[in-house]
Amino acid sequence: MTEMVYGSVPVRDGEPILPKWWRTVDKWSMSCILILFGIGLLLGLAASPPLAAKNGFEPFHYVQRQAFFGGLALTAMLITSMLSQIIVRRLAVVGFVAAFIALILLPFFGTDFGKGATRWYSLGFASVQPSEFLKPGFIVVAAWMMAASQDIGGPPGRLWSFILAVTIVLILAMQPDFGQAALILFGWGVMYFVAGAPMTLLLAIAGLVVVGGMVAYNNSEHFARRIDGFLSTDVDPTTQLGYASNAIREGGFFGVGVGEGEVKWSLPDAHTDFIIAVAAEEYGLILVLCIIAVYTSIIVRSLLRLMRERDPFIRLAGTGLACMFAVQAMINMGVAVRLLPAKGMTLPFVSYGGSSLIAGGIAVGMLLAFTRTRPQGEIGDLLRGRK
Incomplete structure (x- = not known):
């Protein structure tokens, strides 16, 4: 009877945290993350020496830094994955508020490092990009609002989450950082769709995005330059896209070695942004397909677990985190093969970058926490009228 009501995972009162975590966490997805990080270090060994030589550092300076930040990211991932969903939600709210304030203060205290977009705080020994930490916090906060709106007499959480998403998108567009803005809007849209939004509303929002893109194209030289470069039939071989395209062609199936x-x-x-070009040139299409397969495994397994989840908050937050993780990887690889305009976005757990690695570790840790096996019935039980 207990298994019929609560599911097949028994409740073990007083069980220590580590054994309980190991028994319930998705070990396959966690292993895939470790594989991605290992691939990132492998590619860093190839990509680091030229850049280090240009900047006067030791040959493997950037690999060492990636290993350090990656260690912090994996530690954050493991610790976060051990937390209960209530604690994850509380910490996400605090982290979101801190990142949102940091994002607002960027125009006054941030720097662009000569890249034309004020996205970072320079700490001297490192830099911090608030938008990276804002993403997982926003997903959890928006999911909480949407889930609360489903309660009888609940607040208008969907409307609040929409206003919050639009506010963040406008702030990011002012940097400008249209890539992160698109991720925020996409993550919100996925959760809104899962929460039961009418298709007509989603189409209307898509229309507003198109209008917003046209306005940005006409008023932002940075945005217009990237769109024009993407639409151009001729690729300048001396640009980053030109170098990346040529490297992918040269790599072929097995790579140049x-x-x-x-x-x-x-x-x-x-x-960072074009690490997949290094992989394609030296290791060929084989490694690229392996990387895609690893990302696909993480996303599919996470979504399959979330499909059985009865708690609407966990289902929404987990879906938003998983889809945002997948789309960021798709955008990075799509830019390298010229399927998408250049957006300056890292490949999760593979590209170099302290903020990206650590924020990614926190986000995946949240996803692992939400997809842990819990004593509950199947979501289908609700559809059949069972409690």
């Missing part, structure tokens, strides 16, 4: 690639000497962002 470990350490034999040339694109890392030409691309200033070979270790």
Whole structure:
């Protein structure tokens, strides 16, 4: 009877945290994250020396930093995945408020590091990008609002989450950071769809996005330049897109060989935004397909687990985190193969970047916490009228 009501996972009162966590966490997804991080270090060994030489550092300076930040990210992931969903929600709210305030103060205290967009705080020994930490916090906060709106007499959480999303998108667009703005809007849209939004409303929002893109194109030189470069039939071989496209063609199926690639000497962002070009050139299509397969495994397993979840907050938050993780990877690889305009977005757990790695570790830790096996019935029981 207990299993019929609460599911097949028994309740063990007083069970220590670590054994309980190990028994309930999705070990396959966690292993896939470790594989991605290992691939990132492998590619960093190829991409780091040219950049380090240009900046006067030791050959593997950036690999060492990536290993350090990656260690922090994996630690954050493991600790966050051990927390209960209530504690995760509370910490996410605090983190979101802090990141939102930091985002507002960027125009006054931030820097652009010569890239034309004020997105970072310089700490001297490192830099912090608030938008990276804002994303997972926003997803959890928006999911909480939407879930609360489903309660009888609950607040208008969907409206509040929409206002919050639009506010963040406008702030990001002013930096400008249209890539992160698109991720925020996409994450909100996915959760809103899962929460039962009417299709007509989603289509109306999509129309507003198109109008917003046209306004940005006409008023932002930064945005217009990237769109024009994407739409142009001719690719300048001396641009980052030109170097990346040529590297992918040269790599072919098996690659040119470990350490034999040339694109890392030409691309200033070979270790970050265009790391997939280094992978394609030196290791070929085989490694690229393996990377795609690893990302796909994480997303599919997470969504399958969330489909059985009865708690609307966990279902919404987990879906938003999983889809945002997937789309960020898709955007990064899509830019490298010229399927999308350049957006300056890292490949999760593979690209170099302290803020991206640590924020990604927190986000995946939240996802692992939400997809842990809990004593509950199947979501189908609700559809059949069972409690």
